[in-house]
Amino acid sequence: MEKLNRYGQFVGKRTIEELRMLAGYLQGKVIQHINSTAVGGGVAEILSKIVPLLQELGVNCQWDVIKGSPEFFDVTKAIHNALHGKEAELTDKMLEVFNEISRMNIREMNLYGDIMFIHDPQPIALIKRKSGMKKSKWIWRCHVDVSGPDKNAWGFLEPFINKYDAAVFSSPHFAHQMKPRQVLISPSIDPFSDKNREVTREEIDTVLNKYNIDPRQKPIVCQISRYDALKDPVGVIKAYKMVKKYVDCQLLLVGNRAADDPETDKIYKEVLEAAGKDPDIHALLVEDIPYEINVFQRVSDVIVQKSLREGFALTVSEALWKAKPVVASAVGGIPLQIKHKYGGLLCHSIEGAAFAIKQLLNAPEYAKKLGENGREHIRQNFLLTRHLREYMLLFLSLYTEDGIVTL
Amino acid sequence: MIQLSKKNNEKAFRFYTRFHLRVLTGLKATNIEELLVLIKKVPGSSIYYHTHHFLQKHKHISPEPPNDFAFWIESALNEEVLAEKVASIDTVKYHSIRSLRNEIVRLIEDYIDKNPRTKLRFASPNKAFHFIKSISFIVPTPYVAKDLDGFLDALKKISVDSIYFHIFEARLRLEMETNDFSFWLGTALMEVELAGKITALDPYTYTMEDLRKKIIALVEERLRNGKAK
Numbered sequence: 001m002e003k004l005n006r007y008g009q010f011v012g013k014r015t016i017e018e019l020r021m022l023a024g025y026l027q028g029k030v031i032q033h034i035n036s037t038a039v040g041g042g043v044a045e046i047l048s049k050i051v052p053l054l055q056e057l058g059v060n061c062q063w064d065v066i067k068g069s070p071e072f073f074d075v076t077k078a079i080h081n082a083l084h085g086k087e088a089e090l091t092d093k094m095l096e097v098f099n100e101i102s103r104m105n106i107r108e109m110n111l112y113g114d115i116m117f118i119h120d121p122q123p124i125a126l127i128k129r130k131s132g133m134k135k136s137k138w139i140w141r142c143h144v145d146v147s148g149p150d151k152n153a154w155g156f157l158e159p160f161i162n163k164y165d166a167a168v169f170s171s172p173h174f175a176h177q178m179k180p181r182q183v184l185i186s187p188s189i190d191p192f193s194d195k196n197r198e199v200t201r202e203e204i205d206t207v208l209n210k211y212n213i214d215p216r217q218k219p220i221v222c223q224i225s226r227y228d229a230l231k232d233p234v235g236v237i238k239a240y241k242m243v244k245k246y247v248d249c250q251l252l253l254v255g256n257r258a259a260d261d262p263e264t265d266k267i268y269k270e271v272l273e274a275a276g277k278d279p280d281i282h283a284l285l286v287e288d289i290p291y292e293i294n295v296f297q298r299v300s301d302v303i304v305q306k307s308l309r310e311g312f313a314l315t316v317s318e319a320l321w322k323a324k325p326v327v328a329s330a331v332g333g334i335p336l337q338i339k340h341k342y343g344g345l346l347c348h349s350i351e352g353a354a355f356a357i358k359q360l361l362n363a364p365e366y367a368k369k370l371g372e373n374g375r376e377h378i379r380q381n382f383l384l385t386r387h388l389r390e391y392m393l394l395f396l397s398l399y400t401e402d403g404i405v406t407l
Numbered sequence: 408m409i410q411l412s413k414k415n416n417e418k419a420f421r422f423y424t425r426f427h428l429r430v431l432t433g434l435k436a437t438n439i440e441e442l443l444v445l446i447k448k449v450p451g452s453s454i455y456y457h458t459h460h461f462l463q464k465h466k467h468i469s470p471e472p473p474n475d476f477a478f479w480i481e482s483a484l485n486e487e488v489l490a491e492k493v494a495s496i497d498t499v500k501y502h503s504i505r506s507l508r509n510e511i512v513r514l515i516e517d518y519i520d521k522n523p524r525t526k527l528r529f530a531s532p533n534k535a536f537h538f539i540k541s542i543s544f545i546v547p548t549p550y551v552a553k554d555l556d557g558f559l560d561a562l563k564k565i566s567v568d569s570i571y572f573h574i575f576e577a578r579l580r581l582e583m584e585t586n587d588f589s590f591w592l593g594t595a596l597m598e599v600e601l602a603g604k605i606t607a608l609d610p611y612t613y614t615m616e617d618l619r620k621k622i623i624a625l626v627e628e629r630l631r632n633g634k635a636k
Binding site for chain 1: 424426427428429430431432433435450452532533535537539540541542543544545546547548564565566568
């Protein structure tokens with residue numbers, strides 16, 4: 001129980017005791033998580049934390065990954081973008097690629113959970129195995145913003161979704177009228193992960209030297225996100241240029257490449273073009289080295305998340321946990337993490353982002369207060385222990401229709 | 408479902424705690440009339456959620472008014488007067504979700520009647536009001552009190568969720584006349600005066616930790632002055 005006990009310093013010992021108590025009610029159940037990638041992206045990151053801790057609590061929890069070809073991931077990326085509302089043509093040929101790989105996974109995967117926990121659209125068709133797994137319960141966990149999905153994409157997925165026992169979303173805005181029970185669970189961050197732990201002076205210097213960044217010269221405005229059109233990195237550059245007219249600062253864009261994201265190079269090229277020859281714009285395409293991300297956040301003066309759409313944007317929670325002032329778009333799960341003018345600033349446009357960044361750079365005391373409030377909000381609502389508790393409650397809820405359950 | 412009030416009408420008081428899981432109803436409102444229709448229609452657990460979750464979510468001071476309906480009426484519809492009326496509902500006065508729901512409906516209907524132009528105000532699509540309900544999981548804790556000293560001792564150890572359950576959820580959602588603590592103190596220990604003092608608190612105006620401190624102070628005062636004969 002050593003790892004779990006450490007979280008007591010942030011959430012209190014009682015919370016840890018309660019997790020153990022809940023885990024006791026799940027004895028005898030096997031939970032099998034399935035997603036599309038073991039590394040890269042938020043889903044794999046959360047699972048790599050949640051699964052070992054559930055195991056430590058004594059819950060029999062496993063994690064498996066589907067197989068897929070580059071063509072399959074091109075299609076699932078198009079579906080992903082279409083769910084976010086972006087116009088994307090899903091041709092019959094594309095859907096056949098999806099169906100063919102799905103059939104292979106349905107045929108070949110070893111499925112054994114009492115509770116099958118399927119993440120995002122890539123493995124969604126595995127639900128077809130449900131009829132052969134009597135008494136099994138199936139959960140579809142949607143990590144993407146489906147507040148305004150393309151109708152064709154949603155229509156393609158809907159027959160699968162309706163066969164599940166429960167669907168899980170990260171924001172109330174993602175709710176739909178549908179057959180399964182829809183549960184609201186926000187993701188979380190791990191205060192002990194390399195991305196969030198305290199870092200040493202030496203680690204900071206190593207990273208800054210490696211990327212040739214000097215925070216002493218000019219204040220740093222930073223966005224950490226994959227190079228993805230929906231994260232609007234070009235919009236961030238435009239906002240920075242508006243700020244730069246009045247406050248001399250530098251912009252740090254940091255993104256890695258996920259295995260299931262084929263668009264990175266195209267967007268990165270657009271970013272470099274937009275940056276031009278400005279020596280104060282550092283657009284880094286990096287390996288996924290979590291402690292480096294941690295350092296980038298800690299040396300920044302203002303952290304931006306100017307997404308056009310978001311599943312949740314855990315980078316906001318990460319920044320707030322470091323008590324950093326944040327400017328972020330009011331999309332997806334971001335308003336759950338930031339109460340405007342209390343724990344950060346929300347924006348709706350490039351101009352709005354620029355104004356908020358200027359305000360924070362020019363009023364450091366105000367920025368500090370927002371950061372402190374933000375950290376407390378994250379401590380109470382977005383740490384891993386809350387996520388563990390809600391997942392266990394979700395598993396228990398599969399066996400009841402009632403609104404009040406006595407365990 | 409167990410009858411906690413009956414279980415705790417015994418000499419020993421078992422402390423329970425509760426957890427909740429949020430469930431999306433898929434129902435949403437974009438103007439005051441849609442909100443009104445849905446407030447009348449949604450399950451009681453949804454009314455309960457939108458008038459109580461702030462108590463647990465923000466255990467420290469935050470700028471939100473104490474219920475979601477009021478917050479939305481002000482932030483999405485800019486109807487400050489109605490928002491204030493809904494925010495100021497004396498929730499502690501109501502012993503059932505039904506009566507609380509009726510009061511919210513009455514306030515909104517009355518306001519629309521006097522201010523028909525309010526029907527013309529719409530929230531932007533990304534500010535629609537989404538109805539959420541919750542599933543409550545009630546779980547026994549290891550803490551049991553047999554007398555006032557034991558009760559005080561346990562009060563200091565239990566989680567704020569446990570205090571929340573016995574003060575708010577047991578009273579309103581399970582439709583009890585009073586909170587669990589007062590019921591047990593008054594009927595099992597015959598501590599009628601102390602029970603009355605706890606009943607008389609307006610728990611909606613405390614943070615959960617402050618509420619714990621207040622109840623502890625009342626029990627300690629009673630112990631200092633001698634237990635009931």
